[in-house]
Amino acid sequence: MSSGQESPEIAREQAYVELLHARLDVLRAEAVERLDSTLASTGLTHQGLVERDLTASELARQVARFENVDGGLCFGRLDMAESPEQPAEAGPERRYIGRLGLRTADPDRTPLLIDWRAPAARPFYVATARHPAGVRMRRHIQSLGRRVTGIWDEDFAGTAEVGGDPALIAALDAARGDRMSDIVPTIRAEQDEVIRAPHAGVLVVQGGPGTGKTAVALHRAAYLLYTRRAALAKSAVLVVGPNATFLRYIGDVLPSLGEGGVLLATLGQLYPGVTARRPEPAGSAVVKGRLAMVEVLAAALADRRRPPAAGHRLVLDREPLDLSVETCARLARRAAGTGLRHNEARPVFRELLLDELTDRVAARYGTDVLDGTPLLTAADRSDIRDELAADPGVLATLDALWPVLTPAALLAGLFGSRVRLAAAAPGLTEPERAALYRPDAPDDWTVADVPLLDEAAELLGPPPANGPDPRAAERAESVRLAAEALAVAYGSRAAEHEDDGGAEELAAWDLVDAEQLADRQAEADTRTPAQRAAADRTWAFGHVVVDEAQELSPMAWRLVMRRCPGRSMTLVGDIAQTGDPAGAPSWAAVLRPHVGARWRLAELTVNYRLPAEIAEVAAAVLARIDPARTAPLAVRAGGERPWWRRATGAGPAGLAAEAAELAVAERDRLPAGRVAVLVPGGLLAATERAVTAAGGDRRIVVLDPATAKGLEFDAVLVVDPDRVVADSPRGLNDLYVALTRATRRLGVLHPGAAPPAGLTGLVECRD
Numbered sequence: 001m002s003s004g005q006e007s008p009e010i011a012r013e014q015a016y017v018e019l020l021h022a023r024l025d026v027l028r029a030e031a032v033e034r035l036d037s038t039l040a041s042t043g044l045t046h047q048g049l050v051e052r053d054l055t056a057s058e059l060a061r062q063v064a065r066f067e068n069v070d071g072g073l074c075f076g077r078l079d080m081a082e083s084p085e086q087p088a089e090a091g092p093e094r095r096y097i098g099r100l101g102l103r104t105a106d107p108d109r110t111p112l113l114i115d116w117r118a119p120a121a122r123p124f125y126v127a128t129a130r131h132p133a134g135v136r137m138r139r140h141i142q143s144l145g146r147r148v149t150g151i152w153d154e155d156f157a158g159t160a161e162v163g164g165d166p167a168l169i170a171a172l173d174a175a176r177g178d179r180m181s182d183i184v185p186t187i188r189a190e191q192d193e194v195i196r197a198p199h200a201g202v203l204v205v206q207g208g209p210g211t212g213k214t215a216v217a218l219h220r221a222a223y224l225l226y227t228r229r230a231a232l233a234k235s236a237v238l239v240v241g242p243n244a245t246f247l248r249y250i251g252d253v254l255p256s257l258g259e260g261g262v263l264l265a266t267l268g269q270l271y272p273g274v275t276a277r278r279p280e281p282a283g284s285a286v287v288k289g290r291l292a293m294v295e296v297l298a299a300a301l302a303d304r305r306r307p308p309a310a311g312h313r314l315v316l317d318r319e320p321l322d323l324s325v326e327t328c329a330r331l332a333r334r335a336a337g338t339g340l341r342h343n344e345a346r347p348v349f350r351e352l353l354l355d356e357l358t359d360r361v362a363a364r365y366g367t368d369v370l371d372g373t374p375l376l377t378a379a380d381r382s383d384i385r386d387e388l389a390a391d392p393g394v395l396a397t398l399d400a401l402w403p404v405l406t407p408a409a410l411l412a413g414l415f416g417s418r419v420r421l422a423a424a425a426p427g428l429t430e431p432e433r434a435a436l437y438r439p440d441a442p443d444d445w446t447v448a449d450v451p452l453l454d455e456a457a458e459l460l461g462p463p464p465a466n467g468p469d470p471r472a473a474e475r476a477e478s479v480r481l482a483a484e485a486l487a488v489a490y491g492s493r494a495a496e497h498e499d500d501g502g503a504e505e506l507a508a509w510d511l512v513d514a515e516q517l518a519d520r521q522a523e524a525d526t527r528t529p530a531q532r533a534a535a536d537r538t539w540a541f542g543h544v545v546v547d548e549a550q551e552l553s554p555m556a557w558r559l560v561m562r563r564c565p566g567r568s569m570t571l572v573g574d575i576a577q578t579g580d581p582a583g584a585p586s587w588a589a590v591l592r593p594h595v596g597a598r599w600r601l602a603e604l605t606v607n608y609r610l611p612a613e614i615a616e617v618a619a620a621v622l623a624r625i626d627p628a629r630t631a632p633l634a635v636r637a638g639g640e641r642p643w644w645r646r647a648t649g650a651g652p653a654g655l656a657a658e659a660a661e662l663a664v665a666e667r668d669r670l671p672a673g674r675v676a677v678l679v680p681g682g683l684l685a686a687t688e689r690a691v692t693a694a695g696g697d698r699r700i701v702v703l704d705p706a707t708a709k710g711l712e713f714d715a716v717l718v719v720d721p722d723r724v725v726a727d728s729p730r731g732l733n734d735l736y737v738a739l740t741r742a743t744r745r746l747g748v749l750h751p752g753a754a755p756p757a758g759l760t761g762l763v764e765c766r767d
């Protein structure tokens with residue numbers, strides 16, 4: 001690896017990188033200027049305003065893209081082997097690889113930088129000495145901001161070093177911040193294959209901790225947004241993560257690759273209008289996650305339509321009219337028989353009820369004594385029906401026998417009543433029903449309630465609309481105007497396309513159609529597709545990524561599958577890390593109900609997070625979870641042995657104080673980076689207090705293993721491993737998660753006299 005200013009090659013690359021930045025600066029300045037003048041335009045007509053908003057949001061996106069890729073713009077170079085197609089005088093082809101594509105401003109529009117996702121960049125990731133993929137020399141370019149700090153060449157013509165990768169090792173050895181970084185300069189071949197896999201269908205990416213599943217899933221999202229821009233920019237990509245801490249951790253990766261427009265959400269955020277904050281006892285989460293809840297909800301709905309035991313009485317023209325249980329049940333059966341969802345079938349039930357009541361009222365007038373024909377004409381009957389339709393008693397009857405229901409009302413009604421639970425869930429045991437019973441705060445939801453609300457919304461359908469939409473004509477006019485605006489925007493599109501031509505470009509006319517645009521304009525709606533998707537339960541995402549997918553319950557899978565009817569999905573996870581008792585026992589079991597056997601499995605086998613010494617400790621725990629599973633291979637050795645220490649402090653407060661002291665010492669050993677104290681849930685509050693008292697700062701975090709899932713830290717202290725295991729039916733998996741979070745140092749604080757059971761490879765620390 002060459003480094004330092006003195007190398008002439010570095011100076012040459014520095015000059016090229018400066019040229020790239022100069023081009024990027026020009027493009028950014030142009031975009032900013034166009035954005036400013038677009039926003040400053042005034043006195044516009046309705047159509048002009050629509051056009052302005054459209055252009056402004058597209059330009060703002062471009063500016064953000066240019067700004068986000070500024071650090072580490074170019075990270076590689078390929079010198080291609082000579083090919084017969086290449087004119088001899090042109091010399092061998094040279095490609096610079098970077099975070100986006102750039103071309104010269106002249107009419108030739110020669111490529112200056114190739115987007116890492118373009119096909120032309122692929123050899124950078126897959127070329128090997130044995131299969132050079134047309135590459136003669138691959139160069140890794142390291143930089144700090146705009147300054148080139150080092151280069152490293154792999155010469156596939158066989159004269160220089162091949163193997164190892166200082167750029168990768170430097171990336172892995174770097175201190176961790178509180179945000180994940182992108183890995184575009186150092187993506188490995190097995191990861192590249194997953195990233196560029198065809199978009200269609202369900203792809204499961206299984207891999208042990210630290211194999212780059214999260215990184216790969218996010219880069220795959222960026223890749224799909226690049227290659228399928230037109231479709232995905234409209235339909236948006238959804239990334240589902242296990243908790244808010246995790247989403248914050250990964251939140252910078254896509255923007256650093258120049259990709260916004262992706263919705264990151266936890267499962268608890270996937271039902272618009274609900275924020276799932278209520279804590280959930282483990283027992284009820286398991287029951288709520290079971291597939292049996294589909295039938296429970298359907299039975300709860302049927303229960304809400306059950307006729308009263310004594311039938312239903314209403315008063316019409318001061319005379320009582322009784323609907324027997326059989327009559328009510330017959331009407332309900334016929335309405336349900338339409339196959340419509342509950343709220344959608346209400347107008348049908350209403351018609352049936354009106355028919356029944358009209359017959360009954362008409363019968364009061366009797367028939368002609370001579371020929372037995374009804375005394376009322378068809379017109380009379382029609383008048384009676386109209387009067388009945390407006391009668392408050394009839395409306396009350398409709399509400400009693402076929403009420404409009406919201407998902408929240410159905411669920412709160414079920415959980416709030418032991419009687420309703422018994423009627424709807426006879427197949428559950430008494431303790432399981434007791435776990436669901438919740439009489440207080442009906443509108444306070446848990447994460448496990450969210451898939452149930454979604455299921456209920458599917459059963460119920462939207463509440464019925466009343467009459468024709470008076471705004472229909474107004475809207476039709478808006479759609480017409482918006483279509484005109486789009487046509488203008490399309491006609492005046494910039495000729496400049498800065499990518500290497502390998503993918504479709506994102507443009508306004510790809511993002512919206514006239515109808516969407518009209519909606520936006522009518523409501524002054526400047527939301528992106530991702531923002532609109534977040535507010536719409538029925539949104540069909542173009543691609544869905546689920547991280548830590550092993551944690552989803554069967555009910556949660558039903559919700560996620562509904563968000564992606566096209567089944568273009570990337571599911572990443574590790575069955576050995578399943579901590580949620582409602583989570584996945586195997587990928588096949590999880591996916592069978594939704595896609596049968598039509599899914600592909602890709603495995604990642606190399607561990608980029610753990611040094612070999614820590615990986616060895618974790619591997620022994622993995623063998624206890626499932627002896628058939630192979631631990632991923634650590635890519636580097638750290639040189640520091642994981643340690644354990646006997647806790648001497650008395651009780652939880654003593655243990656917490658000792659943990660805090662050790663955490664502060666770990667932090668002080670590290671020049672930069674972060675320390676995590678991973679404790680059983682019951683010790684969280686005490687340890688947080690103790691860390692603050694011991695002089696903790698932002699570089700020390702206290703978490704339970706479930707929240708630490710997916711995260712990583714320079715040093716990790718696992719407190720009371722036996723209790724971590726004992727705390728949950730999948731406690732060993734939780735311990736495995738806790739032991740696999742450290743990039744450099746791992747310590748264990750153990751209250752017992754003997755060394756921690758089942759943790760091999762730790763050295764005792766006595767000082």
Ligand SMILES: Nc1ncnc2c1ncn2[C@@H]1O[C@H](COP(=O)(O)OP(=O)(O)OP(=O)(O)O)[C@@H](O)[C@H]1O
Nearest residue numbers: 183186187188209210211212213214215608609710
């Ligand atoms: N090719 C790579 N180049 C540089 N760093 C990498 C590479 N692949 C993975 N990493 C780094 O390894 C670490 C682990 O990656 P990631 O969190 O994606 O793993 P994971 O498989 O999702 O782990 P877990 O199962 O524990 O959540 C991250 O710091 C990531 O940036």
